[in-house]
Amino acid sequence: xxxxxxxxxxxxxxxxxxxxxxxxxxxxxxxxxxxxxxxxxxxxxxxxxxxxxxxxxxxxxxxxxxxxxxxxxxxxxxxxxxxxxxxxxxxxxxxxxxxxxxxxxxxxxxxxxxxxxxxxxxxxxxxxxxxxxxxxxxxxxxxxxxxxxxxxxxxxxxxxxxxxxxxxxxxxxxxxxxxxxxxxxxxxxxxxxxxxxxxxxxxxxxxxxxxxxxxxxxxxxxxxxxxxxxxxxxxxxxxxxxxxxxxxxxxxxxxxxxxxxxxxxxxxxxxxxxxxxxxxxxxxxxxxxxxxxxxxxxxxxxxxxxxxxxxxxxxxxxxxxxxxxxxxxxxxxxxxxxxxxxxxxxxxxxxxxxxxxxxxxxxxxxxxxxxxxxxxxxxxxxxxxxxxxxxxxxxxxxxxxxxxxxxxxxxxxxxxxxx
Amino acid sequence: xxxxxxxxxxxxxxxxxxxxxxxxxxxxxxxxxxxxxxxxxxxxxxxxxxxxxxxxxxxxxxxxxxxxxxxxxxxxxxxxxxxxxxxxxxxxxxxxxxxxxxxxxxxxxxxxxxxxxxxxxxxxxxxxxxxxxxxxxxxxxxxxxxxxxxxxxxxxxxxxxxxxxxxxxxxxxxxxxxxxxxxxxxxxxxxxxxxxxxxxxxxxxxxxxxxxxxxxxxxxxxxxxxxxxxxxxxxxxxxxxxxxxxxxxxxxxxxxxxxxxxxxxxxxxxxxxxxxxxxxxxxxxxxxxxxxxxxxxxxxxxxxxxxxxxxxxxxxxxxxxxxxxxxxxxxxxxxxxxxxxxxxxxxxxxxxxxxxxxxxxxxxxxxxxxxxxxxxxxxxxxxxxxxxxxxxxxxxxxxxxxxxxxxxxxxxxxxxxxx
Numbered sequence: 001x002x003x004x005x006x007x008x009x010x011x012x013x014x015x016x017x018x019x020x021x022x023x024x025x026x027x028x029x030x031x032x033x034x035x036x037x038x039x040x041x042x043x044x045x046x047x048x049x050x051x052x053x054x055x056x057x058x059x060x061x062x063x064x065x066x067x068x069x070x071x072x073x074x075x076x077x078x079x080x081x082x083x084x085x086x087x088x089x090x091x092x093x094x095x096x097x098x099x100x101x102x103x104x105x106x107x108x109x110x111x112x113x114x115x116x117x118x119x120x121x122x123x124x125x126x127x128x129x130x131x132x133x134x135x136x137x138x139x140x141x142x143x144x145x146x147x148x149x150x151x152x153x154x155x156x157x158x159x160x161x162x163x164x165x166x167x168x169x170x171x172x173x174x175x176x177x178x179x180x181x182x183x184x185x186x187x188x189x190x191x192x193x194x195x196x197x198x199x200x201x202x203x204x205x206x207x208x209x210x211x212x213x214x215x216x217x218x219x220x221x222x223x224x225x226x227x228x229x230x231x232x233x234x235x236x237x238x239x240x241x242x243x244x245x246x247x248x249x250x251x252x253x254x255x256x257x258x259x260x261x262x263x264x265x266x267x268x269x270x271x272x273x274x275x276x277x278x279x280x281x282x283x284x285x286x287x288x289x290x291x292x293x294x295x296x297x298x299x300x301x302x303x304x305x306x307x308x309x310x311x312x313x314x315x316x317x318x319x320x321x322x323x324x325x326x327x328x329x330x331x332x333x334x335x336x337x338x339x340x341x342x343x344x345x346x347x348x349x350x351x352x353x354x355x356x357x358x359x360x361x362x363x364x365x366x367x368x369x370x371x372x373x374x375x376x377x378x379x380x381x382x383x384x385x386x387x388x389x390x391x392x393x394x395x396x397x398x399x400x401x402x403x404x405x406x407x408x409x410x411x412x413x414x415x416x417x418x419x
Numbered sequence: 420x421x422x423x424x425x426x427x428x429x430x431x432x433x434x435x436x437x438x439x440x441x442x443x444x445x446x447x448x449x450x451x452x453x454x455x456x457x458x459x460x461x462x463x464x465x466x467x468x469x470x471x472x473x474x475x476x477x478x479x480x481x482x483x484x485x486x487x488x489x490x491x492x493x494x495x496x497x498x499x500x501x502x503x504x505x506x507x508x509x510x511x512x513x514x515x516x517x518x519x520x521x522x523x524x525x526x527x528x529x530x531x532x533x534x535x536x537x538x539x540x541x542x543x544x545x546x547x548x549x550x551x552x553x554x555x556x557x558x559x560x561x562x563x564x565x566x567x568x569x570x571x572x573x574x575x576x577x578x579x580x581x582x583x584x585x586x587x588x589x590x591x592x593x594x595x596x597x598x599x600x601x602x603x604x605x606x607x608x609x610x611x612x613x614x615x616x617x618x619x620x621x622x623x624x625x626x627x628x629x630x631x632x633x634x635x636x637x638x639x640x641x642x643x644x645x646x647x648x649x650x651x652x653x654x655x656x657x658x659x660x661x662x663x664x665x666x667x668x669x670x671x672x673x674x675x676x677x678x679x680x681x682x683x684x685x686x687x688x689x690x691x692x693x694x695x696x697x698x699x700x701x702x703x704x705x706x707x708x709x710x711x712x713x714x715x716x717x718x719x720x721x722x723x724x725x726x727x728x729x730x731x732x733x734x735x736x737x738x739x740x741x742x743x744x745x746x747x748x749x750x751x752x753x754x755x756x757x758x759x760x761x762x763x764x765x766x767x768x769x770x771x772x773x774x775x776x777x778x779x780x781x782x783x784x785x786x787x788x789x790x791x792x793x794x795x796x797x798x799x800x801x802x803x804x805x806x807x808x809x810x811x812x813x814x815x816x817x818x819x820x821x822x823x824x825x826x827x828x829x830x831x832x833x834x835x836x837x838x
Contacts, residue, residue, distance in 0.1 A: 050495070054498070057438055061502040061506075062505060069494075069498035075490070083477035087478065145515075
């Protein structure tokens with residue numbers, strides 16, 4: 001008998017019929033003799049509707065009150081899912097985040113889980129009941145309702161799975177969603193993309209940060225820290241999905257497991273500026289103060305003169321330009337250049353660490369296709385190239401093919417290596 | 420500086436515009452220098468919508484899960500009202516029933532308040548903030564969300580007002596609703612009905628039990644027990660409403676403060692049955708087991724032979740007839756009669772206790788109008804007559820006029836006595 005945490009997203013519980021299908025999914029695991037804890041998000045567009053309602057009452061609602069409001073979305077879902085389970089003969093108990101033992105800090109709207117107590121869950125499981133827990137929310141030590149921010153329900157599921165030690169009990173955290181697993185690339189962009197049977201936390205994290213939307217990076221980090229096996233599956237189909245787990249030796253034999261695309265980037269360059277200590281700090285503090293997330297940073301220097309380039313989302317370019325100009329005024333010398341219409345193509349794989357020639361294979365493939373590379377950044381397990389937006393989708397497909405990703409899918413990665 | 424508890428019902432917070440007007444109402448009290456605690460119900464038809472949603476998921480949802488679901492309605496309201504207050508510059512904090520210190524027993528769907536802790540409310544008030552509390556709900560000692568059942572938000576308001584000792588601090592519990600106070604009769608039935616400036620708890624309780632829908636009997640009882648002044652006011656109009664308070668000596672000078680009508684009653688009579696000990700118990704246990712509320716009971720006896728009559732809502736007659744027949748079979752002798760098309764007209768007033776001739780004045784008035792009286796029941800502070808439904812509304816108007824109720828309104832009752 002294993003323990004499974006099953007998480008259903010907003011689309012999966014979007015209406016009474018879908019809720020009934022989720023309940024069937026839970027019942028299957030229960031019928032197999034396993035213990036199950038369910039985590040659910042708010043139904044469909046509930047969260048958006050609540051935000052719109054708040055907007056009609058106040059132009060500047062406080063984060064605390066928004067959390068009080070938002071938390072009702074998941075509470076509706078858990079009650080309905082528990083009812084659906086009971087109507088199938090599966091004893092179930094809905095629980096708010098707080099009741100389920102999730103303690104957070106007091107940062108409304110983006111609270112961090114600080115503690116998970118498993119007492120209540122254990123009590124329900126011992127009684128043979130299925131706890132159905134509100135995702136996305138917790139209770140602060142002061143007894144305030146908090147929400148976890150983006151990707152919060154996944155984080156709830158992984159945190160509960162960690163507390164319940166599902167790995168030690170042969171179970172997993174199952175994330176049911178509207179895709180059937182993690183693909184070697186976004187299938188809408190690369191039709192030959194294949195579903196991965198397994199992927200390591202590190203790889204998933206890089207892919208998530210690079211634009212893959214299957215899992216939020218935060219929940220993957222949580223899973224890595226506590227070694228929670230995360231199984232990403234389709235909520236309406238029975239197939240096996242993708243298992244996110246610790247890197248195993250055979251995984252290293254695969255150089256690359258996925259390719260990702262971030263479209264619509266812009267690049268800001270400060271050229272010929274004096275490379276004084278502190279100039280980088282001044283620049284990126286100004287950018288951060290403007291509330292802008294920076295993608296990649298590249299610096300080159302020639303003696304005491306440096307150039308700094310960084311990419312940002314296209315929509316942030318205007319704000320970045322203002323902030324960067326002000327810094328340049330303070331520095332006193334140098335010039336500012338802004339390029340638009342860029343995109344970033346990346347490949348990710350733990351295997352890169354032990355293989356040579358990964359970068360050259362990517363550059364050669366893009367070169368053969370006559371796609372100019374504007375910038376290169378690498379980490380231990382990824383290589384990213386900035387290309388023109390007009391080449392972006394083709395560059396993704398070329399990188400995908402160059403590493404044989406279309407042949408990797410649905411086989412174990414050890415098998416895939418043999419290809 | 421007084422403490423006021425202000426309760427707004429579902430209609431009063433039915434949309435963002437109305438919420439804004441409620442917030443203005445609260446701000447007025449705050450601007451006067453008072454401390455205010457707000458209690459709100461779920462918006463408009465939210466509760467009905469949630470029940471409908473539950474019905475689509477399960478035909479027999481558990482009371483616990485229904486409470487989990489229902490409790491979200493008030494939680495949405497408190498967040499929005501708190502936001503509206505803050506946007507007017509009034510610092511506010513929304514609180515669930517549990518956060519506000521309301522402990523209940525574990526009877527889901529009809530929980531009783533067992534304890535009110537004022538710590539959190541005091542903390543918010545000391546900080547100069549307005550606590551906005553979910554009506555209708557609490558937390559059981561096991562940490563379960565419970566709802567208080569019908570009239571629950573009024574009960575929450577009165578319970579908080581009791582805990583905060585508003586009477587001792589010169590405040591009151593203000594119930595804002597869609598009528599502007601308690602009337603001497605339902606103004607839709609008796610156009611000359613007048614608004615009462617004051618009414619005692621006992622009188623309000625009788626009127627509520629006799630069909631007046633302004634306040635739920637339960638919250639009136641709570642107010643009586645803890646001596647909470649309850650001010651019933653219109654949520655969208657500034658006028659003074661009706662104060663429900665302890666009986667004062669001058670109140671006794673007024674014989675009757677209100678007349679009420681229960682239409683659509685039926686009467687069941689068991690005639691010529693042996694007056695054995697236990698026969699009444701057997702009968703009303705059978706009726707109660709059928710889930711039927713009994714209105715008034717009258718028994719007459721001649722030696723060892725008795726007749727028992729009781730009135731019930733018209734819609735319950737068929738079920739009552741079955742239950743009563745079965746009892747008659749067991750008793751072995753007697754006959755069953757069922758009358759339909761009845762109504763009950765009542766007058767209520769604490770002053771009856773010290774005045775003679777109240778009953779005769781009512782009977783004389785009805786007699787002069789040639790309205791036959793089928794049954795009479797009295798308590799210390801009320802007289803009820805069963806009449807034919809076809810005479811009901813006229814009988815109500817006649818009783819109303821016979822006691823000068825059209826002249827009582829909007830004056831203090833001491834003044835009214837002088838009329």
